[in-house]
Amino acid sequence: MKLYVILLLCALFTIIQQASSQNKCTCELTNSEKAFPHDKLSTVEGNASKCNSNITPQKTLELESLLLGLERRLPQLQEDVSMLEMEDDGELYAVLSLYVIENELLEIKQLIDRLNSTTKAHQGLTADTTEQLKNLRAEMQKLETYDTMQVVKGQQDNKHLNSELQRCKNGPLPTTQPTQPLHGKCPHGQFRNITGPRVYTAGEYPGSYAYGAWGRDPKPAVGKESWYWLVMMTSSNRYANYVRLYSSLSSLIVGVSAPGNVEINPSNPTTNTIQGPNVVLYGEALYYNCYNQDAVCRFNLTTKTITTLQLPKGTRFNSKGNFCHLDECYPFTDLDLATDESGVWVIYTTSQDYGNLVLSKVEEDEPMTLGQTWHTSVYKQGVSNTFMACGVLYATRYVNKTMEEIFYAFDTTTGVERFNVGVFINKMSPNIYSLNYSPVDQMLHAYCDSYMVSYKVLFW
Known part of the structure; x- marks a missing residue:
C-alpha cells in the first residue's frame, strides 16, 4: 500500500512539472525607436x-x-x-x-x-x-529629433514658466543701490567702483614669473612721467634683485625695455635683495620687504644706495604673516607696500595684534621713519591683498577663480572700518599676487600669475 501511494505521488509531481513548463510565456520586444548616438553627443x-x-x-x-x-x-x-x-x-x-x-x-x-x-x-x-x-547648431537639431517624448522641450518650458512666476511674485525688478561713499577727503571724490580690465598683457616673459608687481611712480623725475616699472620674483617665486623700467605703456606691452634693468645686487637672494612681490616705486626709489628681515628697504634708483626702516617688535616676517584664501596662502607676502596721493604706506601684522592688519605711514625722511600707525580688526590671513587710495586702506578677498571682492575699508581720517564695501574685480587669472594703486591716473595695477592687468578706479 505504501509503495502504491509513493508511485501515485511521483506521477502527480511529473504531471505538474510538465504543466508548469507548458504554461511559460516568452515575448520578443521590438524597439521601433532609433538607437541614441551617444558617440555623436560626446563629439x-x-x-x-x-x-x-x-x-x-x-x-x-x-x-x-x-x-x-x-x-x-x-x-x-x-x-x-x-x-x-x-x-x-x-x-x-x-x-x-x-x-x-x-x-x-x-x-x-x-x-x-x-x-x-x-x-x-x-x-x-x-x-x-x-x-x-x-x-x-546643425548637430544639436539632429540630436533633438531623438527626444520623441519631448522631455527636453518640457523641461525648457517649465524653466521658462518658473522664471515668469518668480518675476510675477517679486514684482518690479529692484534697483541696484550704488556703493555708499566712505568718509574722508579725496581730490577725485569718493571711491565707488572698479571697471575693466583696461590692460592685459604678458609683457616680455609670458608665463615665466608667476609672482611680481608693476605700476607707475606717483612722484616721477622730470622726463619720466610716462615710465612704468616691473619687478618679477626671478628666484623661487620669492626673491628679486632688480627693477625693470619701460619708457611707456606701449613699450611694456610689446616688451621693449629701453632703460633696461636697475640692479640692486648681482646675487639673488642675498642681503638687501627683494623678498616677496608686494613692492612699490615712489620718488625714484623702490620700497620693499628686506631680505630675511622684518624691515622695509628703500633702494634709490639714482644713487644706488639702500636705507632700511625697522618695523615694530613682533612684526611677522619670513612667510609667517601672509595673505591667504581658503585654498592657499601667498608665500612671503608678510609686508605689503602701497602708495597713494599722500606717499608710501606699509601694511603688516604683529603677534601683539593677533594676526590683524596693521597700517603705518612711511615718512620719506633720511633716514626713513615710521609715522602714524593704525590697528585694524580684520584678520590678515582672511585677506588676499590690500591697497591704499586717498588715505583709505582697502582689503580684498578671494571669491572664485574669476572674481575678487574689495570687502573691507579703513579710513585713516575718521578711523571708521567697513566690512561691506562690496566692489568686485573681474580677474583674468585665478590669483592676484600684488595690487598697486596709481594716483597719477587712478589705475589699479594687478600682477596675476605672470600677467599684468590694470583696472580703472572710479571716483565721483
Missing part, C-alpha cells in the same frame, strides 16, 4: 568645449591693450615732433631729438605689427568659430 560636447576655450576674454583684452598703448604713444610722438620744430640750438639737441623720435617710431611700428598680427589671428579665429557654431 558635440567636445567641440563646444574646444570652442569655449578658443574664445576667451583674454583675446579681446589683448587687442584692447595694444590699442590703448598706441593711443598713449601717438600724443607723445606729436609733442616730441613739435619740440623738435621749435628747437634752434646749432643742431646739437636737434640730433638727439631726432634719435628719440626715431626710437619712438620704432616702438610704434612694433606696436602696429603686433596689432596687425593679432587682428589677422582674430579674423581667422572668428571665421573658424562661426563655421564651428553652424555645425554645432
Whole structure:
C-alpha cells in the first residue's frame, strides 16, 4: 500500500512539472525607436568645449591693450615732433631729438605689427568659430529629433514658466543701490567702483614669473612721467634683485625695455635683495620687504644706495604673516607696500595684534621713519591683498577663480572700518599676487600669475 501511494505521488509531481513548463510565456520586444548616438553627443560636447576655450576674454583684452598703448604713444610722438620744430640750438639737441623720435617710431611700428598680427589671428579665429557654431547648431537639431517624448522641450518650458512666476511674485525688478561713499577727503571724490580690465598683457616673459608687481611712480623725475616699472620674483617665486623700467605703456606691452634693468645686487637672494612681490616705486626709489628681515628697504634708483626702516617688535616676517584664501596662502607676502596721493604706506601684522592688519605711514625722511600707525580688526590671513587710495586702506578677498571682492575699508581720517564695501574685480587669472594703486591716473595695477592687468578706479 505504501509503495502504491509513493508511485501515485511521483506521477502527480511529473504531471505538474510538465504543466508548469507548458504554461511559460516568452515575448520578443521590438524597439521601433532609433538607437541614441551617444558617440555623436560626446563629439558635440567636445567641440563646444574646444570652442569655449578658443574664445576667451583674454583675446579681446589683448587687442584692447595694444590699442590703448598706441593711443598713449601717438600724443607723445606729436609733442616730441613739435619740440623738435621749435628747437634752434646749432643742431646739437636737434640730433638727439631726432634719435628719440626715431626710437619712438620704432616702438610704434612694433606696436602696429603686433596689432596687425593679432587682428589677422582674430579674423581667422572668428571665421573658424562661426563655421564651428553652424555645425554645432546643425548637430544639436539632429540630436533633438531623438527626444520623441519631448522631455527636453518640457523641461525648457517649465524653466521658462518658473522664471515668469518668480518675476510675477517679486514684482518690479529692484534697483541696484550704488556703493555708499566712505568718509574722508579725496581730490577725485569718493571711491565707488572698479571697471575693466583696461590692460592685459604678458609683457616680455609670458608665463615665466608667476609672482611680481608693476605700476607707475606717483612722484616721477622730470622726463619720466610716462615710465612704468616691473619687478618679477626671478628666484623661487620669492626673491628679486632688480627693477625693470619701460619708457611707456606701449613699450611694456610689446616688451621693449629701453632703460633696461636697475640692479640692486648681482646675487639673488642675498642681503638687501627683494623678498616677496608686494613692492612699490615712489620718488625714484623702490620700497620693499628686506631680505630675511622684518624691515622695509628703500633702494634709490639714482644713487644706488639702500636705507632700511625697522618695523615694530613682533612684526611677522619670513612667510609667517601672509595673505591667504581658503585654498592657499601667498608665500612671503608678510609686508605689503602701497602708495597713494599722500606717499608710501606699509601694511603688516604683529603677534601683539593677533594676526590683524596693521597700517603705518612711511615718512620719506633720511633716514626713513615710521609715522602714524593704525590697528585694524580684520584678520590678515582672511585677506588676499590690500591697497591704499586717498588715505583709505582697502582689503580684498578671494571669491572664485574669476572674481575678487574689495570687502573691507579703513579710513585713516575718521578711523571708521567697513566690512561691506562690496566692489568686485573681474580677474583674468585665478590669483592676484600684488595690487598697486596709481594716483597719477587712478589705475589699479594687478600682477596675476605672470600677467599684468590694470583696472580703472572710479571716483565721483
